[in-house]
Amino acid sequence: MKDDLDLSTRNRIMQLLKTSGQLTAKELTDQLGITGMAVRRHIANLERDNLIESTTVRLPMGRPAAVYRLTDTADDFFPKNYHAVALDLLAELESESGEEMVNHLFDLRRSTLENRYVGKMTGNNLEHKVAALSEIQNENGYMASWEKSGDDGFILTEYNCPISQVANKYNHACSCELQLFESLLNAEVSRTDCLANGDNKCVYRIHPL
Structure with a gap:
């Protein structure tokens, strides 16, 4: 059951990045409704599989943050016709x-x-x-x-x-x-x-x- 949940969350993260273009870990956490620790774990796995990548950007307020987006490799994850x-x-x-x-x-x-x-x-x-x-x-x-x-x-x-x-x-x-x-x-x-x-x-x- 845990593996199914992990896969579902992984898919949701990729769908969110596909539709939004790029998101921070906090934005992903807010939209997914799970803990920041869980989101970071999924992010680490997706980076390991070369499905997402990040750049550090300056935000209007607060410290610089990592912004995540899909890699070219991730394009194969989505349905094609x-x-x-x-x-x-x-x-x-x-x-x-x-x-x-x-x-x-x-x-x-x-x-x-x-x-x-x-x-x-x-x-x-x-x-x-x-x-x-x-x-x-x-x-x-x-x-x-x-x-x-x-x-x-x-x-x-x-x-x-x-x-x-x-x-x-x-x-x-x-x-x-x-x-x-x-x-x-x-x-x-x-x-x-x-x-x-x-x-x-x-x-x-x-x-x-």
Whole structure:
């Protein structure tokens, strides 16, 4: 129960800072109706997690005080609706220019990503390439992991797909990802599970050519 209360108070502090821009610890205490000590504890935890930051300002009366505001990192804490905007834009493009143009857009994205990441696929060791690809996908929010499979194979697993809503409607996005992996790894890659198809993860089986 205490953890739930702590989380609720933490959320309220972030909501207050989002709507107010910046607040002192006293202003937070007054609005939350809890003790100053409790507010300072939450502030310390939020600063530790790089969700808020402070600057010292001079007040009209009294000593200078710390004023707290959200960091750029905290922006991810609040709901986003990017996928809906992306789907609307793709639907407009499809209506105006046809499905082929939408697919062409995904092909261009695959080419851009290949050019961006090919430099990280150094050497001819497939294991190193798979590890590098997993790291790239993790940086992009795919919650990826990899493991060896058999004598010369590997399995790359993604537990999250940041573009799942888009991929659900436009399957060519998944095809482009598969082609991207094949090109970056210079290997045979097959997908056995797919989040866009209702599975709980994406699984890629990788073998040398």
